[in-house]
Amino acid sequence: MASHTPKADRHHTTHDASPPIVQKMMTPTHPLVTEKDKSIHSEHGVIHYPWYFGGTASCASVLCTQPLGVAGTRHHAAPNAGMMGVLTSVWKSEGLTASLARTAVYSGIRFGMYEKFKEMSTTPTHSPTATTLAALGALSGACGSLASNPADIVCLRMQNDPSLPRELRTHYRNIAHGLIKMFRTEGLSSGWIGAGLGASRAALATATQLAGYDVFKREILARTSMTDNVPTHISASCLAGFLSTLICNPVDVVKARVMTGSTVKGHSLAETLGHAFRKEGVMWPFRGLTPALISRGPSTIITFVTIEQMKRVYREAKGLA
Secondary structure, X not given: XXXXXXXXXXXXXXXXXXXXXXXXXXXXXXXXXXXXXXXXXXXXXXXXXOOOHHHHHHHHHHHHHHHHHHHHHHHHHOOOOOHHHHHHHOOOOOOHHHHHXXXXXXXXXXXXXXXXXXXXXXXXXXXXXXXXXXXXXXXXXXXXXXXXXXXXXXXXXXXXXXXXXXXXXXXXXXXXXXXXXXXXXXXXXXXXXXXXXXXXXXHHHHHHHHHHHHHHHXXXXXXXXXXXXXXXXXXXXXXXXXHHHHHHHHHHHHHHHXXXXXXXXXXXXXXXXXXXXXXXXXXXXXXXXXXXXXXXXXXXXXXXXXXXXXXXXXXXXXXXX
């Protein structure tokens, strides 16, 4: 009996040790939802927010950051102009109505689609992977860009007008006047000039900005002692804004030239790009990177901090806090 007991104990110990090993091997690859992130779920399950939060927050950001955005556009189209002179000339925020209209459509769609897709892919215990979030962001951004392309063209032209000779200016008074004049004089197809380039840029921007914010926020909460508060939102916003600007700036430069008519007349886009590389050097796609970082840094922070505060108020109002 004495010799049998240790054997039985050894057998019992080995049998009890196997389940943790199997459980570890079968751990899901989807990242766990951290309990510190109060914006994802409550005791009632995954939280569903109104679709318009993103568009509203983005419009608030435009109201705060429009002058720098206009300066960046003019710097792309008129590279010889100094940044301080450009900033001084746009302090009254030309093209504000066009920017707000474009932002309401573009960000309303991309944020709305992205948030709904993300909610559908989230369970009470697991959230989507970074790859899934990036794919959802790319799709949402492309759809938002295609819908807002006409307003985007009017917005860019209104912002670029003061840098052009008087005879070449469009003289759009506001978004409605610009759209009507453009469609009447150039046809309906003019509203989607550069739409493919714009959709590609929007896909990159949304994949890096929205998905990037969610991933950075999730990692900050999981790997540090920070909680789901404003400092965390600002940190994740800064990282997402830097990543998005670095990747999207070259596309923005090309897009601005196409939509404002700054391409080489009679040449294709490829020929125009080749001409720009030969004339301006290999770094020309990154022209305006500094003002873009200065502009989009505050813009991204304002947007995401505003969204997070709107979500917090919504949770408190619905008793989900």
